Amino acid sequence: MSATSYAVRDNLTMLRRSLLHARRYPSLTLNLLLTPVMLLLLFVYVFGDVMSAGMAGGHADRSDYLAYIVPGILLMTVGMTSLGTAVSVATDMTEGIIARFRTMAINRASVLIGHVIGSVIQTMLSLALILAIAVALGFRPDASPVQWLAAAGLMALVSLALTWIAVGIGLVSPNAEGASNLGMPLTMLPLLSSAFVPVNAMPDGFRWFAEYQPFSPAIETLRGLLTGSGAGTKDAVLAVAWSLGLSVLGYLWSKARFNREPNR
Incomplete structure (x- = not known):
């Protein structure tokens, strides 16, 4: 077998390990999914009429607000899963399994790649679940097949970017609790974006940050795709640029940290 074949085999082995771990310990994934589900229910049934009336100039339409917040909830789910x-x-x-892998004749990068690919797969399944819940609540997307493919590709790209950043966070954290704390920006940034209210409704101090931070362009692009209204070129370019940039940054950071990380 060639070096490439061995690397692919090792990546698939580590991917299988990641998926088996997620299947045997589903509580972490379920706990992380609980927050976006609760926010979806809260904003639809508690704040839905008020928020929709405020955005529509006094005309309350809960279904319109549901269509508005679903893209934000979906990308918040991406952040939660990457955490x-x-x-x-x-x-x-911290449990020593990495020290064992270091002594084995395996491709070193496969340890991280298995985590990343496994996480992206779990994220896409989680997004399908959240989307199904949204449809049950009355969300009716009006996307064409091409727009659905573009939306799925965007969510996968954002997931890849945040997952590589999350891997770096996990590598620099002293323990699992530290990783959970350091990764909080992945779950908090959507709250300072256009997920729940339009950017132009925010105070001046927050508007610029909310408009150009990674989540807002992705949310606006996803919103345009799912509603069938089309994605703005500026937002789409920013969303892809942020995702690719964070993917490269996270990969290089994680690789450098993993290669020099001492055994714990």
């Missing part, structure tokens, strides 16, 4: 990856990586580092 679980940070915790899993930190757990591996």
Whole structure:
């Protein structure tokens, strides 16, 4: 077998390990999914009429507000799931399994790649669940097949970017609790974006940050795709640029940290 074949085999082995771990310990994924589900229910049934009336100039339409917040909830789910990856990586580092992998004749990068691919797969399944809940609540997307493919690709790209950042967080954290704390920006940034209210409704001090931080362009692009209204070029370019940039940054950070990380 060639070196490439061995690397692919090792990546698939580590991916299988990641998926088996998620299947045997589903409580972490379920706990992370609880927050976006609760926020979806809260904003639809408690704040839905008030928020929709405020955004529509006094005309309350809960279904319109549901269509508005679903893209934000979906990308918040991406952030929540990636936080679980940070915790899993930190757990591996502290429990000694990484030290064992270092002594084995395996591709070193496969340890991280298995976590990343496994996390992206789990994230896409989680997004399907959240979307199903939203549809049950009355969300009716009006996307064409091409727009659905673009939306799925965008969510996968954002997931890849945040997962690589989460892997780096897990590697620099002293333990799983530290990884959970350091990864909080992944779950808090959507709250300072256009997920729940339009950016132009925010105070001047927050508007610029909310408009150009990674989540807002992705949310606006996803919103345009799911509603069938089309994604703005500026937001789409920013969303892809942020995702690719964070993917490269997270990969380089994680690789450098993993290669020099001492056994714990």
